[in-house]
Amino acid sequence: MSAGWLNALSDLEVRGIPAVLVTVAATDGSAPREAGTKMVVTATESFATIGGGTLEFRAIEIARQMLAGRQGPVLRKFPLGPALGQCCGGHVTLLFEPQRPDLFTVALFGAGHVGKAVVQVLSALPCRIRWFDPRPDAFPDHVPPGVEVEVTNAPEREVAGLPDDAWLLIMTHSHAVDLGITAKALQEDRFAYIGLIGSATKRARFEKRCRELGLSDAQLAKLVCPIGIDGVNGKHPGEIAIAAAAQILRLRESRRQVLRVVDDSAA
Known part of the structure; x- marks a missing residue:
């Protein structure tokens, strides 16, 4: 003590x-x-x-x-x-x-340029960030408070240890790794947000592969790809990070409003 x-x-x-x-x-x-x-x-x-x-x-x-x-x-x-x-x-x-801190957990898969930009943006918000990548040298030497760096050779296995209602951002260096994480997250069906970086074409490819793995249309409907709020279409890592963070904040506020309505009704 x-x-x-x-x-x-x-x-x-x-x-x-x-x-x-x-x-x-x-x-x-x-x-x-x-x-x-x-x-x-x-x-x-x-x-x-x-x-x-x-x-x-x-x-x-x-x-x-x-x-x-x-x-x-x-x-x-x-x-x-x-x-x-x-x-x-x-x-x-x-x-x-x-x-009781009003924090939410963001699980970020990928320590590339966009991942680093996402951490810089989200670390200023009331959230806890768990940052996964198999490459230890991909992470910066110093990370902001509230960010946990986790080096793992099997990122998809880390999904099972995430808390319910976590917000997932998937942007690794490998489409195959992205697919494994995405499929696992959709199968578990307990997260607030599953965001996958990429285009509509990438989404279509992933939906096809996920259906082959046995996922339903209802599960696939919970995938967010492309990520980011409407109207922000820039490709710069900082622009993508800001757009994704804004989307998460907007969706989180919508969820909180729904919960408040439910609580009021119960009262």
Whole structure:
């Protein structure tokens, strides 16, 4: 628990990892730490300390229970002596504040010129980028925060490990590799977006091959190719990257609006 709570919270936000910020809101009598002391708890780790002992153990337990649900901030008061058996004997009030980063995952397959441009554009957005390519020397020496470089000789196998509702951009150095990733992603049928770089002709070829692999018309309808918003037809890597990012943002906002309508109806 050596990392400071503020640095830990910032790092977790960049990585898209939910956490609970635990703050000593008030003390009455003898207590292990003063008001304002903070710690951060995730599902598997904790950072900084509110004094250790049974109080901290119980705080971590409560925080992880909150992470498993959708509870909002809550204040809890703990009598240290009777309830927790700590020798301090005072009372401590803890504030539990769930921190759920509104990040989305982009899986980018390909570290060519367009892939590099895509990373530069998307890294400025609230997203986590997993960047795949079999060529370690294709990646730049330094990547922005929130970007995970993953060297793999079988990119299509990485599809199974992606989270549900991930946004996929497929633009490798090989049509055969593109096809393997595309077919696997469409078969899994659980992603928010499957974008394949290329022309309408490439799409037609891929649809033919995917049908031969047993994919249905409904599955193929979820493929986005060509990628990018309408009206931006430039071939420069930066133009393609901006057009693709704009398309993802527009589609993501449409999905969020639909979810809000569903939530309102349920309420």
